[in-house]
Amino acid sequence: MSERFAIIIPCYNEASGLESLIQNIQSLKLPADVVIVDDGSTDATARIAQNLPVHLLRLPENLGIGGAVQTGIKWAFRENYDFAIQLDGDGQHPPEMIAKLVSHYKQTHANVVVGSRFLESKGYQSTWARRIGISCIRFFIQKLTGLQVSDPTSGFRLMDKKALQTFSRFYPHDFPEPVSYAIINRFGLKVSETPTAMRDRTHGVSSIAGIKTALYMLRVIGHLFLISTIREESKIA
Amino acid sequence: MRHFATPEIKLVLIAFFALYFIFLIRRAQKDRLDLYDLVMLGSVATFPLIFVLFPAVSLKITEIIGVQLPFLWLFGTLHLISFVYLFSVASRIKKSENRLITLTQEMAMAETRLEKLLRQAAAKEISLTREIRAGLSEERVVPNFSSQHPPSANP
Numbered sequence: 001m002s003e004r005f006a007i008i009i010p011c012y013n014e015a016s017g018l019e020s021l022i023q024n025i026q027s028l029k030l031p032a033d034v035v036i037v038d039d040g041s042t043d044a045t046a047r048i049a050q051n052l053p054v055h056l057l058r059l060p061e062n063l064g065i066g067g068a069v070q071t072g073i074k075w076a077f078r079e080n081y082d083f084a085i086q087l088d089g090d091g092q093h094p095p096e097m098i099a100k101l102v103s104h105y106k107q108t109h110a111n112v113v114v115g116s117r118f119l120e121s122k123g124y125q126s127t128w129a130r131r132i133g134i135s136c137i138r139f140f141i142q143k144l145t146g147l148q149v150s151d152p153t154s155g156f157r158l159m160d161k162k163a164l165q166t167f168s169r170f171y172p173h174d175f176p177e178p179v180s181y182a183i184i185n186r187f188g189l190k191v192s193e194t195p196t197a198m199r200d201r202t203h204g205v206s207s208i209a210g211i212k213t214a215l216y217m218l219r220v221i222g223h224l225f226l227i228s229t230i231r232e233e234s235k236i237a
Numbered sequence: 238m239r240h241f242a243t244p245e246i247k248l249v250l251i252a253f254f255a256l257y258f259i260f261l262i263r264r265a266q267k268d269r270l271d272l273y274d275l276v277m278l279g280s281v282a283t284f285p286l287i288f289v290l291f292p293a294v295s296l297k298i299t300e301i302i303g304v305q306l307p308f309l310w311l312f313g314t315l316h317l318i319s320f321v322y323l324f325s326v327a328s329r330i331k332k333s334e335n336r337l338i339t340l341t342q343e344m345a346m347a348e349t350r351l352e353k354l355l356r357q358a359a360a361k362e363i364s365l366t367r368e369i370r371a372g373l374s375e376e377r378v379v380p381n382f383s384s385q386h387p388p389s390a391n392p
Contacts, residue, residue, distance in 0.1 A: 071342040
């Protein structure tokens with residue numbers, strides 16, 4: 001029996017680029033189902049997604065990226081998918097790179113394969129302020145979890161069934177990508193990175209800019225510290 | 238030097254206590270306030286009343302804990318109650334937030350699953366209708382066929 005893949009796309013007000021993104025994925029003829037998680041969008045995202053060949057999970061309220069991604073993960077796990085690939089709805093992650101994540105999984109069998117923009121300096125590398133923040137987060141992830149990751153904020157990742165099972169139960173709602181490394185470490189999941197070229201967002205505005213970058217970094221470190229110090233698995237919210 | 242509250246102050250505090258508790262109990266009756274919250278919020282009025290009606294109690298505690306003024310002891314206690322209450326409320330808000338997130342996620346998944354089932358049911362209904370129509374048309378053919386070959390029993 002062939003393996004089942006789900007491509008999870010969390011969307012919040014991504015109406016302008018959603019159709020082209022799905023067309024792009026369809027053109028690749030990947031043996032995967034697309035799951036769009038509409039995170040309580042106020043624009044036409046849900047209406048557009050309804051007319052596309054996708055599974056649409058419509059959240060009645062905006063939960064933020066963590067809650068939206070976890071909804072997709074829960075769905076993929078319950079619908080018995082073997083793998084889920086998380087892809088941002090803002091066009092930063094090129095769908096052509098999905099095959100690279102899959103082939104890297106086949107080589108490493110890591111539970112989580114992350115697309116990193118910093119392993120090779122190709123494509124969009126983010127702003128200097130963010131890169132400083134990312135470096136600090138990277139340092140604290142290594143100190144607190146022992147994991148060495150180059151792109152801790154990358155939301156372009158493949159998760160196998162074990163990771164899906166874990167994340168469907170425990171997934172951070174705030175700052176999910178970097179904080180999830182504490183969960184990855186806590187549950188003994190294996191993580192591996194593969195170089196991936198990313199693009200600047202084709203539409204929409206990032207919610208993290210200016211002073212928020214520093215606050216983001218501090219809060220991520222706080223969350224990482226909290227989860228890393230929890231002894232009992234059941235206590236992780 | 239010991240100061241005791243005047244009868245007017247005692248009356249004002251008793252009136253405040255009574256009105257405040259009526260207000261709290263009514264809210265609790267309407268299920269807008271938890272019983273635990275009622276006790277916590279009620280202590281804001283209870284403590285000053287005990288303080289004023291039974292000054293000997295306050296003075297004794299003041300002597301035991303070594304605080305010079307009963308006034309400080311009273312406000313210290315009220316601060317402690319406020320912090321305990323704040324802690325409890327913050328914990329409950331976080332718990333409710335997590336429950337709300339789970340509920341919202343379940344709603345979204347249930348809606349999608351329901352739509353999927355409805356589509357499957359509709360597809361089944363269409364195929365069933367087709368089968369019935371096909372069956373009916375076959376039935377229509379039979380009488381035509383039989384009319385061409387009337388039964389021999391028919392004169």
